[in-house]
Amino acid sequence: MPNDMACAVLIVAAGRGIRAGGAVPKQYHSLAGESVLRRTLRRFAAHPDVQAVQVVIHPDDAHLYAHAADGLAGLRPAVAGGATRQQSVLAGLEALAPLAPERVLVQDGARPFTPAAVIARAVAALEKHAAAIPVLPVTDTIKQVAADGIVTATPDRDTLRAVQTPQAFRFDALLAAHRAAAAAGIDDLTDDAAVMEWAGHAVATFEGDPGNVKLTSADDLARAARAFADLPDVRTGTGFDVHAFGPGDHVMLGGLAIPFDQGLDGHSDADVGLHALTDAVLGALADGDIGAHFPPSDPQWKGATSDRFLAFALEKVAARGGIVAHLDLTLICEAPKVGPHRDAIRAAIARITGLPVGRISVKATTTEKLGFTGRREGIAAMASATIRLPLESSE
Structure with a gap:
């Protein structure tokens, strides 16, 4: 346009x-x-x-x-x-x-x-x-x-x-x-x-x-x-994503820009939380993953904001006559500290999805200094999504 x-x-x-x-x-x-x-x-x-x-x-x-x-x-x-x-x-x-x-x-x-x-x-x-x-x-x-x-x-x-x-x-x-x-x-x-x-x-x-x-x-x-x-087909999908740290002054987590002394590397804005949630919703639909719909080889997604990916996944649920009942996101990192931003991240996801905040869970943990997240090399995220579909949308 x-x-x-x-x-x-x-x-x-x-x-x-x-x-x-x-x-x-x-x-x-x-x-x-x-x-x-x-x-x-x-x-x-x-x-x-x-x-x-x-x-x-x-x-x-x-x-x-x-x-x-x-x-x-x-x-x-x-x-x-x-x-x-x-x-x-x-x-x-x-x-x-x-x-x-x-x-x-x-x-x-x-x-x-x-x-x-x-x-x-x-x-x-x-x-x-x-x-x-x-x-x-x-x-x-x-x-x-x-x-x-x-x-x-x-x-x-x-x-x-x-x-x-x-x-x-x-x-x-x-x-x-x-x-x-x-x-x-x-x-x-x-x-x-x-x-x-x-x-x-x-x-x-x-x-x-x-x-x-x-x-x-x-x-x-x-x-x-x-x-x-009458949405009896209850499904749960899971998602997992990882991004390494790179140059920058903030990281995007769950749609929120958090000040930090590094950024996250990725083709889009590298929002590891929204990527995991997108995969969880697509998984519940049995409809591929984020890479299938938004391949990193496609230049149009260079620097794209990840809220578009999650909104796309939710629209696919709506197109099949369903609703998203609950989203659960776990962020895994030593730094930055997620706790002070937890409620703001939940609010950001609520704005993107239109879900009540009470249907969005955000948690954070570390790996006790083990592995790449323990060495502060990047951030990982796990997510699950519960959706409800009419039986006639099942395949």
Whole structure:
């Protein structure tokens, strides 16, 4: 992509969600210990094609949002939405305008299952189009019904599509369309594609995903909760990594830069902890190892930050309908001392993965001055990951 702010995501979470019932809006309902909105945020914040995430919330929900966003990296300060969806999207676009992103994806806050592949397709669609939306074929017969309940028409379902988010747009075009609609007093269009259509833009389509559902009713939330509860395929994977000391003034451990009188040698940033965790997650999936997916012979990974590797592994779990239940990391070295940084490392891993800190363990030990770590020649790491998958994802 041509600039550092090539793609931003605008997540609309200002609605009240009254059809879902309960004491809080639907986007803040809990699914297996995490709110719907947090699960949505995590998927986009961790995606490699996304450089910034802007969230629009209801001003009364600031405390709920703070909890949902806690520890997640890449999020800009939330802004207050308006009385309509159009007003909320425009508020979010204006907040993003100083960044001048080239592209923007607009996502429903209550759509927590969006696969990474759909996000990638949304970004790719903007190579050729100013506006593109994910769609699915309509399989049921659709009837047009009058106010008195009498059928007035049967549209040809071959020409119909069900629309999802994220909807993808060239940022300048979408901002101009929303500003023009607001100036004209039009604020009842149901999605951003409709705003672009009103402004005279052609809207392309790309393939959506049947699992990319929006949670609207209490029944939707109940089905989503059952989906997370019904993950009987519990797996554990392990990982191990070693890096030697080299020139430098810090070491990367678990996503945290720790000042030290040496660095760690490696093709990437040599974060031995994140490498071991990545291998543990991939091992639980029986999907190779970090070297198979990010070979050191490939120059694009030279100096890469290792958070990208771990996020990639977690996206593979999500793509198979699973969740990561627990991560356990043991760092083995004489120096630097890990103990004073343990909680900060756990927090850093939580930001990368979106997991609660309570599901992340970090320990440290020495080899009693035996072996290469005992001679202070480098650092080793062992990790384990526990994941849960649906049975149909097993092979």
